[in-house]
Amino acid sequence: MTKPRTLRCPRHLGMILAGVAIAALFGVVAVQKALDGAGAPAWAAGAASRPAGGAAATARTPLSHPGPMTTRTRALGDDFAAPIDDRYLEDYTAGTTYEYGHVTVDEAEIIEFARRFDPQPIHVDPGFAAAGPFKGIIASGWHTGSIMMRLFADHFLSRVASLASPGVDELRWPAPVRPGDTLRLRVAVLEVRPSRSKPDRGIVSTRAELLNQDDEVVLHTLPVNLLRRRTA
Template identity: 50%
Template structure:
């Protein structure tokens, strides 16, 4: 992976970010992040105690040929990045949900992972003028740029300007 450059189309600090800063087509990448075998086993012992997550000997002869991270653990890592690095710290108003969560490849101890978040839709709420709705597509990639997880999410984000005709990038 080396000295990878991560794309950050949204440069406004998360403490100042509002709906208007999420322009359709914007991409932000974060990483690298990784998991140790101990972290994988600790998480799985509590939340997903299947043998290929918690028992190295059983996992070695199992369907994946070794310990792999729980999909929930992998998703949790991507979600943590979304919350800490992408969403506004003071203007995030929650989420009505996620769609199309897919685990495409196993995540193994030591994999170097990148989270890429793309804004695919940004529109003002028709019923609540204080917020906008931002749809994103997340992709978690391994060190070979192979996708290991994809998901689509919706987030409600406070607006900076309550004028009804203001959409992202209209003032740029």
């Protein structure tokens, strides 16, 4: 039996990131009712008064076919020979690097995400943020992670062979994401190895980075994914 691990283990960051990414992609909203109380700041009251769903929330796109992003994204260079719906472990090669983009982030999107999932003033209150250390609104790191995950799922991760992920080995936000930033994903395949215990699958380890228009890395992580083999 696997022993329980504490939250100090870096892999748990991957679990948190995965949860936030899923919530961002498929519209799962959790707003604290306590924010309805008297004395709550304006941005908190705005979040609390927002309905937990809506007309649009009742019609969700099936998981196998995620809905379009605001900005259409594509490969920014060489891509896999195998399409994403016919891509298996054997199609991933250590030493290869791919780039996908672009996604432009605006202030309204940053505030909307943060109101739902990370309502710190630096993410939701322009006045507070302007006087703070970043001199303006910045995106939640979990918002940045969700953008990375969407590009990763739309372009890199197989839709037919992906089995699960045990987590990520590292997660860093070296620079903030600001309104107007245009982001792209760079993914390097670090290792591909068949499973010793289950011959029908294997493990792909990657380095994923999200970069802005100035080539600054705004997110760095090391995902690990389990993928089915084309032939056992």
